[in-house]
Amino acid sequence: MDARITLDDRTFLLVLTGAGVSAESGIPTFRDARGLWESHAVEEVASPEGFDRDPGLVWRFYSERRAAAARCAPNAGHFALVAAEERLGDRFLLATQNVDGLHEAAGSREVAHIHGELFVTRCSDPDCPAAPFRDERCDFPPPLPRCPCGALLRPHVVWFGESPLGFQPVKRRVQSCSLLVVVGSSGTVFPAAGLVREITLRRQWGERVRSLYVGLEAPANAADFDALCLGPSGETLPGLFEVCR
């Protein structure tokens, strides 16, 4: 595949981004952080079991992540995706595994946050009718924050062992797009890592559809892509899309 992609009136583009797209903004990927926070395994502070065990520790972890993300700014990779959305409108869908909010900070309008959002809080009781709400607080002194219903509040982030949020529209779009571009994702976190297989299957049925990976190194599911465009996404993405008007 040509490393430049022409965006025209026939393009239906689905983009999935992972931690790599924010690396050049200064947000460590899972691997850069070596899966650790202080001396805790991330699973210990990013799981329902961890929250049941020590909600104060979990809130301290997410408060630090909020404070760190608030200091970061979007990079050229985020902005290149804004330009693609401006060109394609409804024929563009951006799905992200990132919780950092940098796509919106760059100007992206429609973002499917399949792993939730760092700056949103919700009730920990799944049966509570209270809606998730925007929350930029970065410090949670005791007592822990509670919902009016009495249950503890929790970060609106998908934890280990939980299902992605709002994945249905993404699954629908992978059945109708003409191109899937995955950016900076190690290809190990499912179900997002399985999207590219859908493209392979559609092509086996004779459809004209392509897939491209953009990132620093080949992901675990590299063999499933039609082409790899290796390099930092902040450098690669701005030159990738050729916008035809």
Ligand code: NAD
């Ligand atoms: P990952 O950490 O498993 O993989 C990151 C990938 O990005 C790697 O393949 C790496 O080669 C690539 N990469 C590193 N620097 C890059 C750059 N400059 N340009 C392009 N690619 C680069 O990330 P993942 O696959 O998204 O899965 C990690 C999980 O942890 C996700 O569930 C995500 O929700 C969460 N997470 C989120 C953030 C965030 O919100 N920014 C950060 C870390 C982890």
Ligand code: ZN
């Ligand atoms: Zn509640």
